[in-house]
Amino acid sequence: MSPARVRARRGEGDKLRKEILVAVSDLLDETNDEAAVSIRAIADRVGVTPPSIYRHFEDKEAMLAAVCAVVFVKLTDGITEAAAAATSPIEALAEAGRCYVEFGLEHPEHYRLVFMRSYKDEMVDHSELRPVLEGGEIPESHPLFSGDALAGSQAFKALYDLVDAVLVALPKRRRPDVFTTTTSMWTAMHGITSLRISKPDFVWPPIEDQVEAIIWPWREAVRAAV
Amino acid sequence: MSPARVRARRGEGDKLRKEILVAVSDLLDETNDEAAVSIRAIADRVGVTPPSIYRHFEDKEAMLAAVCAVVFVKLTDGITEAAAAATSPIEALAEAGRCYVEFGLEHPEHYRLVFMRSYKDEMVDHSELRPVLEGGEIPESHPLFSGDALAGSQAFKALYDLVDAVLVALPKRRRPDVFTTTTSMWTAMHGITSLRISKPDFVWPPIEDQVEAIIWPWREAVRAAV
DNA sequence: TGTACATCAGTGAACGCGCGTTCACTGATGTAC
DNA sequence: TGTACATCAGTGAACGCGCGTTCACTGATGTAC
Numbered sequence: 360m361s362p363a364r365v366r367a368r369r370g371e372g373d374k375l376r377k378e379i380l381v382a383v384s385d386l387l388d389e390t391n392d393e394a395a396v397s398i399r400a401i402a403d404r405v406g407v408t409p410p411s412i413y414r415h416f417e418d419k420e421a422m423l424a425a426v427c428a429v430v431f432v433k434l435t436d437g438i439t440e441a442a443a444a445a446t447s448p449i450e451a452l453a454e455a456g457r458c459y460v461e462f463g464l465e466h467p468e469h470y471r472l473v474f475m476r477s478y479k480d481e482m483v484d485h486s487e488l489r490p491v492l493e494g495g496e497i498p499e500s501h502p503l504f505s506g507d508a509l510a511g512s513q514a515f516k517a518l519y520d521l522v523d524a525v526l527v528a529l530p531k532r533r534r535p536d537v538f539t540t541t542t543s544m545w546t547a548m549h550g551i552t553s554l555r556i557s558k559p560d561f562v563w564p565p566i567e568d569q570v571e572a573i574i575w576p577w578r579e580a581v582r583a584a585v
Numbered sequence: 586m587s588p589a590r591v592r593a594r595r596g597e598g599d600k601l602r603k604e605i606l607v608a609v610s611d612l613l614d615e616t617n618d619e620a621a622v623s624i625r626a627i628a629d630r631v632g633v634t635p636p637s638i639y640r641h642f643e644d645k646e647a648m649l650a651a652v653c654a655v656v657f658v659k660l661t662d663g664i665t666e667a668a669a670a671a672t673s674p675i676e677a678l679a680e681a682g683r684c685y686v687e688f689g690l691e692h693p694e695h696y697r698l699v700f701m702r703s704y705k706d707e708m709v710d711h712s713e714l715r716p717v718l719e720g721g722e723i724p725e726s727h728p729l730f731s732g733d734a735l736a737g738s739q740a741f742k743a744l745y746d747l748v749d750a751v752l753v754a755l756p757k758r759r760r761p762d763v764f765t766t767t768t769s770m771w772t773a774m775h776g777i778t779s780l781r782i783s784k785p786d787f788v789w790p791p792i793e794d795q796v797e798a799i800i801w802p803w804r805e806a807v808r809a810a811v
Numbered sequence: 812t813g814t815a816c817a818t819c820a821g822t823g824a825a826c827g828c829g830c831g832t833t834c835a836c837t838g839a840t841g842t843a844c
Numbered sequence: 845t846g847t848a849c850a851t852c853a854g855t856g857a858a859c860g861c862g863c864g865t866t867c868a869c870t871g872a873t874g875t876a877c
Binding site for chain 1: 862863864865866867871872873874
């Protein structure tokens with residue numbers, strides 16, 4: 360309980376909720392160790408006693424889900440911004456890839472939390488994701504997309520739109536499936552990111568080279584189609 | 586202590602060591618949860634008391650490292666066998682990729698242990714890996730390659746050789762670096778495998794399609810070179 | 812303007828749990844004489 | 845062939861630890877009269 364926190368005023372109880380999420384985020388960044396992020400450590404960091412956490416989150420798992428949602432939103436924003444600055448769809452995709460990997464490496468324990476953990480009973484029904492994406496917007500009211508599942512779907516949609524923009528340039532007969540290609544991009548970028556996180560001492564090539572190794576076939580395909 | 590184990594005879598103390606490794610492996614497969622693999626759970630499974638573990642491994646971390654080494658060997662053997670049955674270098678590479686992914690999905694918690702965990706103080710000096718690979722054989726006596734680090738390097742070398750066999754077919758001027766390409770293959774296959782493990786409920790395409798999405802540019806390049 | 816009170820943010824102390832690890836030990840068994 | 849003994853495989857009981865979570869509570873503060 361390092362800093363003596365001043366108790367929130369009546370009606371402002373939600374302040375603590377935000378402070379908790381910030382504390383978790385900071386702890387993940389500082390310790391690079393999810394195990395270090397215990398209820399006690401969080402409470403201590405915020406300047407509060409452990410039971411107060413439970414006024415704002417049902418249990419630890421629910422709290423981590425809220426953290427994941429925040430991470431997803433930041434990732435989506437980053438990808439969207441990076442892509443917006445690009446000069447062509449294929450450059451936008453490459454830029455998004457670099458951004459994805461860099462985000463993961465800047466916040467490895469956040470990335471680990473969202474993409475490398477096992478969620479025993481998450482069991483989101485993703486079967487709806489594909490039709491929903493092909494339909495256009497993700498309906499916020501959709502019962503299958505709420506909380507961090509919604510946030511995750513929105514991140515995927517950001518990538519989906521970028522891939523779609525690249526693939527429409529290809530002749531219809533040689534145009535691969537957008538959803539499958541997006542999935543392939545995701546797994547490829549995830550591979551680069553997560554293996555670097557797990558094996559930081561391996562002799563990795565520069566990030567740009569690794570991302571380019573994934574992008575170049577599409578760059579070639581687009582060039583050939585022009 | 587389910588089965589009443591009969592104590593090994595004198596001089597056969599190493600039997601327990603092997604039994605422990607098997608027990609850990611079985612527990613990982615059955616529970617799909619590394620957290621379930623505690624010293625007590627292992628001892629119980631083997632039919633022995635917890636302290637006996639420490640006669641054979643310095644601590645839990647050393648025991649897990651031994652398990653990792655075994656996993657690496659199995660993976661290397663699987664890849665080598667799968668590739669040997671193929672009809673061409675590029676098919677061998679594709680076969681190896683499928684084998685890698687399938688191995689990971691058949692033993693997700695093994696895969697997680699080896700490739701998705703953070704080893705705080707592993708700190709293997711990989712800087713020697715590249716020159717050693719380019720030199721040919723991995724010297725077993727090399728101080729930097731021992732235990733699971735050696736096993737890991739051998740697995741990487743198996744993939745390296747397959748990639749090398751594909752790339753020599755390309756004209757020298759358009760031939761990419763073998764080491765970098767191998768790394769790219771590894772991260773790509775790892776991405777497919779690990780994301781499936783972390784997000785089993787996502788709507789994944791068939792494994793062959795995912796692997797083929799990585800392989801096809803090289804298939805094209807080889808075809809063009811003929 | 813003053814006061815009683817419901818509400819709300821947060822506390823203090825404790826719970827049971829399972830973990831990795833340690834220590835001094837026991838008892839079977841191969842070996843030397 | 846018999847026996848004393850060193851060796852070796854494995855035991856029993858306990859250690860301290862930090863964890864997530866619970867319970868009944870306190871005390872400040874806004875609000876209604």
